[in-house]
Amino acid sequence: MIRVALPQHLRTLAGVDGEVSLDLDGAAMTQRAVLDALEATYPVLRGTIRDHGTAKRRDFIRFFACGRDLSLEPADDPLPDEVVSGREPFRVVGAMAGG
Amino acid sequence: MSGVRLLVGTRKGAFVLTADGSRKEWDVNGPLFTGWEIYHVTGSPADPDRLYASQTSGWFGQVVQRSDDGGATWEPVGNEFAYDGVPGTHQWYDGTQHPWEFARVWHFEPSRADPDTVFAGAEDAALFRSSDGGRNWEELSGLRAHRTGEQWQPGAGGLCLHTILIHPEHPERMVVAISAAGAFRTDDGGETWQPINRGLRSAELPDEDREVGHCVHRIAMNPSRPDVLFMQKHWDVMRSDDAGDSWREVSGNLPSDFGFPIAVHPHEPDTVYVVPIKSDSEHVPPDAKLRVYRSRNGGEDWEPLTKGLPQEHCYVNVLREAMAVDTLDPGGIYFGTTGGQVYASADGGDTWEAVVRDLPAVLSVETQTLP
Numbered sequence: 001m002i003r004v005a006l007p008q009h010l011r012t013l014a015g016v017d018g019e020v021s022l023d024l025d026g027a028a029m030t031q032r033a034v035l036d037a038l039e040a041t042y043p044v045l046r047g048t049i050r051d052h053g054t055a056k057r058r059d060f061i062r063f064f065a066c067g068r069d070l071s072l073e074p075a076d077d078p079l080p081d082e083v084v085s086g087r088e089p090f091r092v093v094g095a096m097a098g099g
Numbered sequence: 100m101s102g103v104r105l106l107v108g109t110r111k112g113a114f115v116l117t118a119d120g121s122r123k124e125w126d127v128n129g130p131l132f133t134g135w136e137i138y139h140v141t142g143s144p145a146d147p148d149r150l151y152a153s154q155t156s157g158w159f160g161q162v163v164q165r166s167d168d169g170g171a172t173w174e175p176v177g178n179e180f181a182y183d184g185v186p187g188t189h190q191w192y193d194g195t196q197h198p199w200e201f202a203r204v205w206h207f208e209p210s211r212a213d214p215d216t217v218f219a220g221a222e223d224a225a226l227f228r229s230s231d232g233g234r235n236w237e238e239l240s241g242l243r244a245h246r247t248g249e250q251w252q253p254g255a256g257g258l259c260l261h262t263i264l265i266h267p268e269h270p271e272r273m274v275v276a277i278s279a280a281g282a283f284r285t286d287d288g289g290e291t292w293q294p295i296n297r298g299l300r301s302a303e304l305p306d307e308d309r310e311v312g313h314c315v316h317r318i319a320m321n322p323s324r325p326d327v328l329f330m331q332k333h334w335d336v337m338r339s340d341d342a343g344d345s346w347r348e349v350s351g352n353l354p355s356d357f358g359f360p361i362a363v364h365p366h367e368p369d370t371v372y373v374v375p376i377k378s379d380s381e382h383v384p385p386d387a388k389l390r391v392y393r394s395r396n397g398g399e400d401w402e403p404l405t406k407g408l409p410q411e412h413c414y415v416n417v418l419r420e421a422m423a424v425d426t427l428d429p430g431g432i433y434f435g436t437t438g439g440q441v442y443a444s445a446d447g448g449d450t451w452e453a454v455v456r457d458l459p460a461v462l463s464v465e466t467q468t469l470p
Binding site: 007009010013044046047048049051052053058060061094095 | 134135156157158159160161162175178179180181
C-alpha cells in the first residue's frame, strides 16, 4: 500500500482524516500512478493537484518523499523504495506562497 | 412570515445569514469552506433550496459546491471547465497574445426555470453552462470565438466574465460583461454574440468609438423592465434603454463616477444604487465617508444615503459582486465591504445597519427572498 499525506484543505475536501492508503494493484510505482489512483479513489480531488486535461502539476503544489522534493522529477520515474514499501508517505504539499 | 437569506462570499469562506421579513435579527452561519476564496454563492430562482458556490484557491484551483437544502449541507460537483476546441489566444497586458487559461469562476447565474441549469462566468473570460446541476460543464464558445476575442485584454483583476443577465421572458437573450473587454449580448441562447458597447467612453482608449476594450465593472437590471440596463463602468455610470444597443452617461452629480457595484430597486425600476469610490488608483470612499448613492429617476439625480454608515475614517471598498436586493416590500438593499462588514437596509436605503462587522473581505453578496 502506498501512503499519501495530503494538505489540510484537500483532506477536508476528500473527507478524510490523516493519511490515505492506496493499492496500486500492480501498476508501475510512479508519481503518475499514485496520483491517478488518488483521483480515482477520491474524484473530488481531480483538478486540485493536477490540471484537468494536461495532468500538469498545479503551480503551488509540490511533491515530497523521504526528505526529497520530487516535484520536478518525471511523472513516470519510479518512486523511492521507501514509498513503494509504505515505510514513507508520498507527500502532497501546498507550497508556501502568498501572505 | 417571509424571510431573507443572504449568501456572502469572502476571501476566507462563505457565510449564510438569515432573517425573518422584519430583517432586524440575523442568524450568521459560517464560515463554510474555511480558508478558501468564495467568489460567489447564489440560489436558484426555481428552487430556493438549490445553491451554487464558487470555491477557489491559488493552490488547489476551482471547486464547485452545490447545496440542495438551502445551505445546510454541500456537495462538491464538477470542476472541469475546458475551453472548447483549441483555446487560442487573447491580448496580454504587454500587447502580446496569451493563451486562454481557466483560473476561476467569478459568477454563477442559475436559470429562472430549471434548478439544474446554471451558467458560469469564468476567468479567462468564457461562459459555461451546466444542465445537470453542476456536474458537467460545456463552454458556450460562440462568445469567446467572437472576431474581437483576440483583442480582449485583462483588467487588473484578470480577464473575468463577471456579469450574466438572463432576460426573464426570453431566456435566449443574455447579456454578459467582461473586464476589460466590455459587454456582449446574445439573442439566440449563446450561439452568437455582439458587442454592446456603443456610447461607452474610456478615456484611455485613443479610439473613443472602439468596439471592445471597455472595463465594465457591473451591469444590473430590474426584471420588470429587462431592456433597461444600468452599468457601473471603470469610470462612468451608464444607462441603456435598448438592451445595450446604445448607452448614455448618467453619472450626474455623483461625487465620483468610479465604483464597482450597481443595483436596481426590486420594485422601482428607476431607482438605482451605486457606491462611489474616489478613483481607480485609490479604491477608497471619497472623503473617508461610506455613502451609497441612490437615484430615483434612472440616474438623472443622485442623493447620498448615509444613515447608519460610517462617515469618518472609512477606507473600505465594495466589490462588484457585493451588492444585492431582496424582493420584500419595502425592498431591502445589502452590500458587503472589503473590511468585512455586511450592511443591510430594509427601507430602500434610507437607513442602514451592520448585520455583521468582522468577516473576511467580502467578495460577493446575494439574496434569496424566502416564502
